[in-house]
Each structure stands twice: as structure tokens, then as C-alpha cells.
Amino acid sequence: MLEKNYNPKDFEEKIYADWEQSGDFKPDMRANKDNFAIVIPPPNVTGVLHMGHALDDTLQDILIRYNRMQGKNVLWQPGTDHAGIATQMVVERNLAKQGISRHDLGREKFIETVWKWKEQSGGTITKQLRRLGASCDWSRERFTMDEGLSRAVRKIFVNLYKDGLIYKAKKLVNWDSKFLTAISDLEVVQKETLGKMYYYKYPIEGEEGEFIHIATTRPETMFGDTAVAVSAKNEKLNHLIGKNCIIPIINKSIPIIADDHADPEKGTGAVKITPAHDFNDFEVGKRHNLPLVNILNPDATLNENTPYAGMTTLEAREKTIAKLTELGVMEKIEDHPMVIPYGDRSGVIIEPLMTDQWFVDAPTLAREAIRVVENGEMQFVPKSYEKTYFEWMRNIQPWCISRQLWWGHQMPIWYGPDEHIFCEENEEEAQAKADKFYGKHVELRRETDVLDTWFSSGLWAFSTLGWPDKSEYLDKFYPTSVLVTGFDIIFFWVARMMMMSMYAMKRIPFKKCYIHGLVRDEKGQKMSKSKGNTIDPMETIEKYGADALRFFMAAMETQGRDINMSESRIAGYRNFATKLWNAARFCEMNECKSIKDFDETSAKLAINKWIIAKAKLATKEVTDNLDAYRFSEAANAVYQFVWGTFCDWYIELSKPVFYGEDESQKAETRAVAAWVLDRILLILHPFMPFITTELWNNTATRDVKLIHAQWIKNETIDTNALTEIDWAIDLISSIRSLRAEMNIPAATKLVVKLKGANAQSQNSLKALENIICSLARLENIECVADNYAITPDMVQNVFKEATLLLPLKGVVDFSAERERLNKELANLNKNIEGYARKLSNASFVERAPAQVVEEEKRRQAEALANKEKIEEALARIANF
RNA sequence: GGGCGCUUAGCUCAGCUGGAAGAGCAUCUCGUUUACACCGAGAGGGUCGGGAGUUCGAACCUCUCAGCGCCCACCA
Numbered sequence: 001m002l003e004k005n006y007n008p009k010d011f012e013e014k015i016y017a018d019w020e021q022s023g024d025f026k027p028d029m030r031a032n033k034d035n036f037a038i039v040i041p042p043p044n045v046t047g048v049l050h051m052g053h054a055l056d057d058t059l060q061d062i063l064i065r066y067n068r069m070q071g072k073n074v075l076w077q078p079g080t081d082h083a084g085i086a087t088q089m090v091v092e093r094n095l096a097k098q099g100i101s102r103h104d105l106g107r108e109k110f111i112e113t114v115w116k117w118k119e120q121s122g123g124t125i126t127k128q129l130r131r132l133g134a135s136c137d138w139s140r141e142r143f144t145m146d147e148g149l150s151r152a153v154r155k156i157f158v159n160l161y162k163d164g165l166i167y168k169a170k171k172l173v174n175w176d177s178k179f180l181t182a183i184s185d186l187e188v189v190q191k192e193t194l195g196k197m198y199y200y201k202y203p204i205e206g207e208e209g210e211f212i213h214i215a216t217t218r219p220e221t222m223f224g225d226t227a228v229a230v231s232a233k234n235e236k237l238n239h240l241i242g243k244n245c246i247i248p249i250i251n252k253s254i255p256i257i258a259d260d261h262a263d264p265e266k267g268t269g270a271v272k273i274t275p276a277h278d279f280n281d282f283e284v285g286k287r288h289n290l291p292l293v294n295i296l297n298p299d300a301t302l303n304e305n306t307p308y309a310g311m312t313t314l315e316a317r318e319k320t321i322a323k324l325t326e327l328g329v330m331e332k333i334e335d336h337p338m339v340i341p342y343g344d345r346s347g348v349i350i351e352p353l354m355t356d357q358w359f360v361d362a363p364t365l366a367r368e369a370i371r372v373v374e375n376g377e378m379q380f381v382p383k384s385y386e387k388t389y390f391e392w393m394r395n396i397q398p399w400c401i402s403r404q405l406w407w408g409h410q411m412p413i414w415y416g417p418d419e420h421i422f423c424e425e426n427e428e429e430a431q432a433k434a435d436k437f438y439g440k441h442v443e444l445r446r447e448t449d450v451l452d453t454w455f456s457s458g459l460w461a462f463s464t465l466g467w468p469d470k471s472e473y474l475d476k477f478y479p480t481s482v483l484v485t486g487f488d489i490i491f492f493w494v495a496r497m498m499m500m501s502m503y504a505m506k507r508i509p510f511k512k513c514y515i516h517g518l519v520r521d522e523k524g525q526k527m528s529k530s531k532g533n534t535i536d537p538m539e540t541i542e543k544y545g546a547d548a549l550r551f552f553m554a555a556m557e558t559q560g561r562d563i564n565m566s567e568s569r570i571a572g573y574r575n576f577a578t579k580l581w582n583a584a585r586f587c588e589m590n591e592c593k594s595i596k597d598f599d600e601t602s603a604k605l606a607i608n609k610w611i612i613a614k615a616k617l618a619t620k621e622v623t624d625n626l627d628a629y630r631f632s633e634a635a636n637a638v639y640q641f642v643w644g645t646f647c648d649w650y651i652e653l654s655k656p657v658f659y660g661e662d663e664s665q666k667a668e669t670r671a672v673a674a675w676v677l678d679r680i681l682l683i684l685h686p687f688m689p690f691i692t693t694e695l696w697n698n699t700a701t702r703d704v705k706l707i708h709a710q711w712i713k714n715e716t717i718d719t720n721a722l723t724e725i726d727w728a729i730d731l732i733s734s735i736r737s738l739r740a741e742m743n744i745p746a747a748t749k750l751v752v753k754l755k756g757a758n759a760q761s762q763n764s765l766k767a768l769e770n771i772i773c774s775l776a777r778l779e780n781i782e783c784v785a786d787n788y789a790i791t792p793d794m795v796q797n798v799f800k801e802a803t804l805l806l807p808l809k810g811v812v813d814f815s816a817e818r819e820r821l822n823k824e825l826a827n828l829n830k831n832i833e834g835y836a837r838k839l840s841n842a843s844f845v846e847r848a849p850a851q852v853v854e855e856e857k858r859r860q861a862e863a864l865a866n867k868e869k870i871e872e873a874l875a876r877i878a879n880f
Numbered sequence: 881g882g883g884c885g886c887u888u889a890g891c892u893c894a895g896c897u898g899g900a901a902g903a904g905c906a907u908c909u910c911g912u913u914u915a916c917a918c919c920g921a922g923a924g925g926g927u928c929g930g931g932a933g934u935u936c937g938a939a940c941c942u943c944u945c946a947g948c949g950c951c952c953a954c955c956a
Contacts, residue, residue, distance in 0.1 A: 740923070
């Protein structure tokens with residue numbers, strides 16, 4: 001017995017526990033079937049589920065369940081990411097509350113603390129994924145710092161190193177002065193800020209009273225200047241090229257050089273060159289062999305190469321300006337809108353800094369990764385994202401992979417006494433190589449840097465499946481079927497997976513990459529903790545059920561667009577679940593038990609044949625749309641069928657049967673209703689796994705669990721079964737509409753005389769009389785002999801057939817109707833003119849497809865007939 | 881500067897191959913009826929951002945103008 005009220009909390013968690021305990025999420029490895037696999041984008045191990053995950057993982061679960069129901073061998077590979085900086089940051093913050101810094105603990109103790117934190121909070125997000133209904137194979141859960149995955153990381157690293165694709169270099173990198181580490185270009189966010197432009201002048205050496213005018217936004221970097229550049233084409237200034245100028249305050253002489261980096265149109269036309277602190281200047285410096293003067297400490301304070309050692313850049317800037325003013329070389333200060341780089345995690349200004357770092361030769365790795373997208377081996381859905389991908393990949397820069405952090409994969413690099421590098425998968429091998437290299441035992445020192453988190457994420461598609469070991473999972477499931485992720489992750493992850501997979505496996509990591517948008521708040525604003533506009537998916541689930549949230553995500557997911565949260569809409573989908581719940585109760589109350597191996601094609605009754613055809617059409621629609629990754633279309637197809645067709649019409653149409661006398665009709669209708677409900681649960685299951693399973697367990701008699709029930713493809717559909725009932729529905733709708741328009745009370749039973757009607761329609765009417773009278777609240781309906789026939793599409797709007805309906809009971813005011821008919825008539829006249837014009841257009845008649853012309857003629861004829869009828873109707877009601 | 885996308889009902893958005901404009905929510909009217917008021921029936925509401933072009937036919941294709949958003953790069 002179903003409870004009276006739909007209450008998802010009663011069963012959602014229970015059902016999930018059953019699935020997981022019964023091993024329903026595990027692939028059947030013995031079976032020789034088609035394989036389908038998705039690797040989950042690993043959430044941060046210590047994170048909590050947000051709406052972005054809810055979207056991402058709902059879409060994946062839909063695909064997973066849909067494919068599982070097609071009898072495929074399905075694996076959804078779950079796991080979490082160690083998220084280097086993010087996790088280290090959280091743990092450091094916790095320690096800070098106790099007044100402890102990571103340096104107090106030391107590296108080993110600190111890492112231990114992080115592991116403890118991981119043990120303690122690491123299960124949160126996976127629990128939340130379960131609550132959402134994600135049918136991952138949890139027995140295979142992986143973590144990027146697992147022994148197996150770490151081994152994969154070391155192996156790839158060593159291979160890349162030995163292939164010359166990883167190298168160490170002293171380069172200008174993005175330096176995060178809060179975390180004291182280098183970060184990659186992608187982890188830098190540019191922010192629009194209103195800054196200032198400072199204009200001042202450097203005296204020309206040996207020429208009293210001569211100056212070169214400089215403009216800069218960062219005067220404090222002048223102590224690192226090693227040249228001033230002027231374009232050779234700059235007529236006003238190029239006479240200074242070759243001379244020297246003096247940096248004030250420190251009185252250092254630097255050359256004035258010719259370089260086109262100095263745009264005569266910008267600033268003063270002369271640019272101070274600070275090669276150690278600016279990416280452009282670095283390039284200029286390389287071209288001219290300029291010395292590098294580093295003026296910053298790692299914490300972004302100025303160092304002893306400046307007069308202001310120990311000061312922050314802002315403090316030093318103040319000092320510098322004051323001093324320049326005092327020296328009389330300061331000219332002016334202007335407001336200047338500019339873009340300043342910040343660390344995406346630390347939020348501090350990122351300084352370009354010269355340091356030793358490790359790089360992956362991304363441009364080389366990108367070549368294969370580009371090729372397999374160009375030739376269509378890996379396809380983006382929507383396709384337009386491949387442009388974004390190409391754009392980035394074709395301009396890719398070496399990837400800085402070393403991080404001066406503690407939490408992460410420590411690089412498999414050892415240094416000998418003379419700094420000779422040994423790169424091996426483990427310490428023993430490195431030691432052996434070193435001993436051999438030096439001809440004696442030596443002490444090795446391991447590189448302390450760890451790898452960028454995305455290095456290990458890049459291996460995720462194959463490392464989780466068991467690589468570098470031989471693995472059945474790898475054989476069956478690699479390349480995986482599809483990767484589902486947000487557009488903001490294309491560069492961070494998709495691109496790197498492509499590069500790493502093409503390098504390590506020589507094969508693509510996934511055949512398709514489905515990219516979705518962001519989940520925003522109701523107003524379309526990006527959700528963020530700082531704005532306080534985040535919505536916790538767990539609270540939404542608590543309030544409306546996981547099914548409602550999932551359906552919302554699916555129904556809103558249209559390719560290439562962001563999703564705005566809408567509580568009213570989620571409520572709407574909870575209502576949808578309630579509706580289905582009540583429809584199932586209706587079936588239960590009328591003893592609609594599903595019959596094992598019921599042959600639905602044996603149904604005789606028109607309404608039953610009709611709903612069966614409709615159900616099959618809905619199935620096809622869902623199937624086609626899911627195959628094309630059109631989630632919203634698929635979801636809406638089920639929604640429309642369940643609510644608009646099954647509940648609104650079929651249940652109502654079945655009532656006269658259930659409340660009638662004919663037992664054989666009743667029996668058939670019971671079986672068919674049960675069959676349809678069964679079908680609904682089947683096609684709705686990927687979207688709403690909980691309610692469908694709960695109902696299935698209560699109503700279905702099939703001895704298979706819904707999660708494994710067979711999806712039905714390529715059925716034959718008896719579309720002829722649609723006509724009669726569709727006609728009746730149009731008729732009923734029209735009568736209802738007319739009744740409302742004419743203000744006839746619902747209680748008033750009408751007598752309807754249907755004028756015309758050919759033999760077939762008369763038969764239909766006879767057969768469906770009960771239904772039509774009951775649903776349209778009629779006393780009776782009868783056909784009146786006449787000279788024109790009724791076809792289903794003629795009854796689309798009864799107003800066009802106004803003479804068909806003559807209310808005999810109740811007082812009816814026709815004035816509104818008269819007005820309406822007159823309007824209709826005017827419209828019709830306009831249309832008739834239009835048709836005539838079109839049909840007399842020789843170009844149209846000759847060039848449009850014959851059927852289109854026919855259609856136009858048919859419409860013209862119809863319009864003319866309608867016109868006649870309306871005129872007739874007007875004449876009739878003239879007496880009222 | 882380069883790229884991508886958006887503009888359709890009051891709101892949020894669908895609309896796939898060019899063939900008589902759709903959904904949900906909101907609004908208004910009415911509710912006989914035992915699956916459901918988290919409901920039912922009905923209604924109103926659109927110059928598909930503006931303009932031009934291609935076509936027998938354009939929300940859809942082309943050009944153009946305007947507005948909005950995102951990504952990348954740069955800005956002394």
C-alpha cells in the first residue's frame with residue numbers, strides 16, 4: 001500500500017542503501033557486453049557539495065543509469081582530489097586558530113595533520129553524492145594521493161623527464177607571496193582596478209638638465225630597472241638611444257636601448273625595463289642581454305637591492321614617490337584603470353619572480369591532443385567548445401608544475417652532491433643510479449617541491465582504472481565513454497587529461513566531452529560564499545527531495561547555457577513527483593496490477609491503444625534526446641507524458657471504464673494502466689531514481705530491480721491508434737472552452753448536436769459517447785444528418801464550428817460570443833485575401849514544394865468553409 | 881585587441897532539418913467529480929532586440945546596428 005502522501009524522506013536514503021549494499025552499481029565484469037564508463041570529476045576531498053556538483057553529477061548519473069538500463073556493462077568511477085593549495089590552506093587556517101603555523105610542526109608532522117583532516121572530513125562529499133542518488137561504484141573509490149595513483153604520477157613524471165618533456169629552469173613565474181609558491185598561469189585571475197600612473201624623469205648621464213620621461217604604475221620597481229627602452233622609430237626620443245640615464249635615489253646608470261616594445265603612442269614613449277619583475281621586460285632583457293636585478297623577497301617585501309629593504313611594495317611605493325618629489329623629478333600622478341593579477345586561492349597580488357621551477361613542455365604534448373580533436377576522435381558537446389580548446393592549446397605555454405607546498409605529490413627528483421639530477425620512480429633506484437654515476441655511495445637530497453594538483457588529475461582517466469598495472473578495468477573501460485564537466489574546467493583539466501592521456505596511453509581519455517554551464521542564483525549572479533548567495537543542495541534535498549533537485553537540473557540543462565536556480569521551479573518538480581505518486585495511488589486503488597509478460601498489442605479499447613502508442617512515443621522521444629545529450633528535452637518529454645497525457649487524460653478517460661459495468665473492459669484497462677505506469681517508471685528512472693524505485697517496489701511484479709530493468713528501444717508504434725482519441729480530446733477541450741467562454745456553470749449538463757459527421761466519425765462518437773459525455777459534462781451528444789463530414793482536424797476549434805453546439809439548458813448570453821465571432825470573421829477575411837494573393841503568385845506555385853502549395857490550398861478552402869459557418873452561426877444566434 | 885555566446889510571453893527560459901510561435905512560474909475566471917488543492921477546467925499575454933538581404937516561405941540562413949554576458953591576451 002502506498003502512503004497517502006508523497007514524502008521522499010521516507011524512502012530515499014533507504015533505497016540508496018539497498019542499491020549500494022546489493023552491489024547494484026558494480027559492473028558485471030564477466031559479461032561480454034558493451035561497455036560504458038564515466039570517471040567522475042574528482043571533487044576536493046575535504047570539500048562539500050555545491051550546486052555545481054549537483055548539476056554535474058546529476059547529468060552523469062542520468063547517463064550512467066540510462067546506459068545501465070540498456071544492459072551495458074557500466075562503470076561510474078568515483079574518487080576525490082587532494083587539491084593541493086586548497087586543502088593545505090584549510091588545514092593551515094585551522095592550525096592558525098590554535099596559534100600554530102605549519103613551520104612550527106615541520107613538514108612531516110604537518111602532512112600527518114592533513115591526512116588526519118582528510119580522514120575526518122573526507123567522507124562528507126561522498127556521503128552527499130550518495131544522498132543525491134549518484135550510482136558510483138564506491139567499492140572502487142580512489143584518491144589522488146592513494147599509493148596506486150601516486151605510483152602513476154611518479155611513473156609519468158619519470159617518463160616525461162627522460163623524454164625531455166619535463167625540465168627545470170630559472171624563469172620568471174607567477175609567485176604567490178602568501179603561500180610562498182609558484183602557481184600556473186591559470187591560477188592567476190586578472191582584476192580590474194583603478195590605480196595610478198606615475199610620471200617622473202631620469203636624468204641623462206653627462207648631459208646636465210637633460211631628462212628622459214618615464215611613466216609607470218609601479219615606481220618602486222625602479223630599483224630593479226636595468227635599462228630604459230625607446231622605439232627606434234620614435235623621432236622625438238630616438239636621439240637618446242645609446243646614451244645612459246641615471247636611476248634617481250640609487251644613482252645607478254642604465255642604458256637607453258632601442259626596442260619596439262616601447263610604443264611611441266603610449267605613456268611617454270619611453271619604458272623603464274625591469275626584467276626580473278615583468279614578463280614583457282623579461283623578454284626585452286633577453287633580447288638585449290640585460291642583467292636581472294631581483295628586488296623582492298619571497299614574501300613580496302623589498303630586499304637589500306633596494307634602499308627600502310623589508311618594506312611592502314605599497315610602503316616602498318609611498319617612500320619612492322616622496323623621495324622622487326623631494327628630488328624634483330616627480331612630474332605628475334594620474335588615475336589609471338589597470339588590471340592587476342591576483343592568486344585565485346590566496347587573493348594576494350601575484351608578483352612575477354625569478355625562481356628555479358619545473359616545467360612540462362606543454363606545447364609538445366599539445367600537438368597530439370589537438371590532433372585527436374581535429375580529426376573527431378574526441379568530440380566536444382556542444383561542438384563550439386572545441387574552438388575554445390584549440391585556441392588555448394595552440395597558444396599554450398610551458399606549464400609550471402612545481403609548487404613550494406607540502407601537501408601533494410613530492411617530485412621524484414634527487415640531487416647528488418654536485419646538484420646532478422636523478423629522476424627515478426623511487427629512492428632506491430635513484431640511489432643505485434647515483435652510486436653508479438659517482439662510482440661510490442653518495443648522500444642524495446630529495447627535491448622538496450610538490451606537483452601541481454592538476455598533474456595527478458590529468459592522469460585520472462587511466463590512473464583510477466589501475467594504470468600502470470595491467471588491469472581488466474583498463475581493458476574494458478578505457479577510453480571512457482564521456483567526460484561531463486563545466487566549461488571553467490576545460491583548461492585546468494580537460495586539456496591536461498588530453499595531453500597526459502595522449503602521452504601515456506597514446507589514446508584519448510574519453511570519446512566525448514560534455515560541457516555544461518555554471519549554476520547561478522535566481523538573479524543570474526554567480527554564486528559565491530562572499531556574496532552569501534549560495535544555496536546548499538543538501539538543504540534543497542531536505543526540503544523537496546533529491547528527485548526534485550535532480551529533475552530540475554536535467555530540465556534546465558540546455559547546451560551551452562548557464563542555469564539559474566529557481567526554488568519555485570524545484571517546487572514544481574516536487575509537485576510533479578507528487579502528481580506521479582497520486583497517479584500510482586489511483587492505479588493501486590483500481591487494482592491495476594501489472595501482468596507478467598503482458599502483451600500490450602492485444603489491447604482492444606481505443607483509450608488503451610491510444611495511451612500505449614503515446615507511451616511508446618514518449619519513450620522514443622526520451623531515448624532520442626538522451627542519445628543526443630539534450631537533457632532538457634528528454635526531461636520535458638517525460639514530464640509532458642506523465643502529467644499532460646497520462647494524468648490529465650488517460651486517468652480521466654479510464655474512469656468511465658472503472659466505474660462502469662463491463663468487466664472485460666475493466667480487466668484490460670487495469671492491465672494497460674499498470675503497463676503504462678511500469679513504462680513511466682522505466683523512462684523516468686534516470687532522472688528520478690528514488691520515487692520510481694519506491695513505486696516500482698510497490699507496484700511492479702517484474703522480478704527485476706528497476707535499476708537493472710531493460711530500456712526499450714526501436715518499438716513499433718501503432719500511430720493509427722492515436723487519431724480517434726486525439727479527436728475526442730479536441731472535441732472535449734473545445735466544448736469545455738466554449739462552456740467557460742459562455743459562462744455556463746459546470747453543473748449544467750449540455751446537449752450537443754454534432755452536425756455532419758461521416759460514418760467513421762459517427763462510429764467514433766458512438767464508441768466514445770460515454771467518455772465524451774462524462775468528461776465534457778454533457779447530457780448527451782448526437783449527430784445530426786448533414787452534408788459535410790467531420791474530420792479530426794476540423795474540430796480543432798469549435799468556434800469555427802459554432803453551429804455544432806447548441807446549449808439547450810441554462811441561460812446563455814451570446815453578446816460576447818457575437819463580438820468574438822465578428823472578430824474571427826474579420827480575421828478570416830484577412831487570411832482569405834492572403835491565401836488568394838499567395839496562390840496567384842506564379843513564383844510560389846511553381847517553386848514551392850507541391851505539398852506546400854496543396855497545404856495552402858487546403859487552408860484556403862478551410863478558411864472559406866469556416867467563414868461560411870461563422871456567418872451561419874451569427875445568423876443563428878441573432879435570435880438570442 | 882582575439883574568441884565565444886546571448887537578446888523569444890510579466891519572470892526564467894525551450895524551440896534540433898527554414899514550413900501557421902512553446903513550457904514552467906506568475907496573473908485572471910470558474911471549480912460538478914473520491915488519485916492528487918503540492919489539484920482540476922478555462923482564459924489573457926509575443927512586431928521572436930532594430931534594420932537590410934537571401935527565399936515561394938525566416939525566431940532559425942547572410943550582412944549590419946544596438947545592448948548584455950563570458951573566456952583569452954595586453955595595457956609603461
